[in-house]
Amino acid sequence: MLDAGYEVIGLDDLSNSSILVLDRIAAITGKKPIFFQGDVRNTALLEQIFASQEISAIVHFAALKAVGESVVKPLDYYNVNVGGLIALLAAARDANVKRFIFSSSATVYGNPATVPVREDFPVNATNPYGRTKLMSEEILHDMELANPEWQIGYLRYFNPVGAHASGLLGESPKGIPNNLFPYVANVAIGNLGSLKVYGSDYATRDGTGVRDYIHVVDLAQGHVKAIDHVLNGGPSFTVNLGTGMGYSVLEVVRAYEEASGRVVKHELVGRRPGDIAECYADVTLASQLLDWRAKRGLMDMCRDSWRWQTMNPNGLEGI
Numbered sequence: 001m002l003d004a005g006y007e008v009i010g011l012d013d014l015s016n017s018s019i020l021v022l023d024r025i026a027a028i029t030g031k032k033p034i035f036f037q038g039d040v041r042n043t044a045l046l047e048q049i050f051a052s053q054e055i056s057a058i059v060h061f062a063a064l065k066a067v068g069e070s071v072v073k074p075l076d077y078y079n080v081n082v083g084g085l086i087a088l089l090a091a092a093r094d095a096n097v098k099r100f101i102f103s104s105s106a107t108v109y110g111n112p113a114t115v116p117v118r119e120d121f122p123v124n125a126t127n128p129y130g131r132t133k134l135m136s137e138e139i140l141h142d143m144e145l146a147n148p149e150w151q152i153g154y155l156r157y158f159n160p161v162g163a164h165a166s167g168l169l170g171e172s173p174k175g176i177p178n179n180l181f182p183y184v185a186n187v188a189i190g191n192l193g194s195l196k197v198y199g200s201d202y203a204t205r206d207g208t209g210v211r212d213y214i215h216v217v218d219l220a221q222g223h224v225k226a227i228d229h230v231l232n233g234g235p236s237f238t239v240n241l242g243t244g245m246g247y248s249v250l251e252v253v254r255a256y257e258e259a260s261g262r263v264v265k266h267e268l269v270g271r272r273p274g275d276i277a278e279c280y281a282d283v284t285l286a287s288q289l290l291d292w293r294a295k296r297g298l299m300d301m302c303r304d305s306w307r308w309q310t311m312n313p314n315g316l317e318g319i
C-alpha cells in the first residue's frame, strides 16, 4: 500500500511477526509505516489510535490463522478473531470510519462440491478457524444492514505463499510451520528433516491435496485495488483472491526442488484431520470488479520463497 501512495498506520501485537519488518518495509518502499504495537482487542489503544490519526479506510488482517491449531484452541480463535473484529468495528463506528477491507478465507467454503469455487457457492466452515471467518463475515453483513453507508470488502484468500522478490520480507512462522510452503522451505534449507505428505489417496491427479497457491505480492496488490475501489465510492463486495490454478502437494515439492536445486525429502503418510481434497478459485469476479488478476506463477512463488529463505535461514528470529 505504501508503494501505491497510501500512508499506512499499522497495529500488530507481533505475536507472529517481528519489529524488524518495519525497517525491511522502509528498505523496499523508502517509507516506514506509522506503527503501534498492541492487541487489536485493546479498546483503549484503539481509541487512542483513532483519535490521533486521520484514517480513511481500514484493512483488518489481525487474526490467528492455523486450521489445525484452531481445532486444539478454539476459544483463542474466537476470542482473537471474532472478539478482535468486534473491538475494531466498534472503534471504527465511534470514529465514523466506514470503509473496511476484511481478510477472509477460502476456508469459509468448507469442502466445496465442485471446483473452481465461485463466491456464490454455499458457505460451510469445517473447523473453528473457518467458522471465525464465517462469523466475522456475518457480523460485517449485519453492520452493513444497520449502516448502509458502510463500504465493506470481503477478500477470500486462497493459499498465500512466497516472499517479496527482494528477499527482505517473507514468511517467518514461529515454531514448526503448520502450512505446506514454509515447511517445504525449511526442509530445503536443512532446518527440518523431511516433509510429511498428508494423504496420497485423494481423488486428485496424483492423490495428494490440491490448493490454489497465490503469491503474497499478488495478494497485497489485490488489497490495494480493494482500497482504491472503496475510496472511489465503490459498493461493498466479496471476491476470491486466488490464481484459478490448483497445484498438488507433490507438484509443489517438485517445483520447489527445481527452484532451490535442493532435494525436498518427503514421505507419504495418512490424511490430516480436517483437510479437504481439492480447492481452487474462480477468479472472474475479482478481475471484473477490481481489475485485478494474479500475475505470478508457482515457480515465481518458489523462487521468491527460496531467495527469502537463503537470505534469512531462520526467518527474522535471532537477527
Ligand code: WQD
Residues within 6 Å of the ligand: 065, 066, 067, 104, 105, 106, 107, 157, 158, 159, 160, 178, 179, 180, 181, 183, 195, 196, 197, 198, 199, 208, 209, 210, 211, 249, 272, 275
Ligand atoms: C496445503 C496442503 C495439506 C503441511 C491454509 C491455511 C488457512 C487458510 C487456507 C488463509 C494440504 C498439505 C500441509 C504439511 C502436507 N489460509 N500439507 N504437509 O490447509 O489449505 O489452509 O490455507 O486463510 O489459514 O491453514 O494449507 O498449507 O496447511 O496445506 O502435506 O506439512 O498441503 O494436506 O493438502 P490449508 P496448508
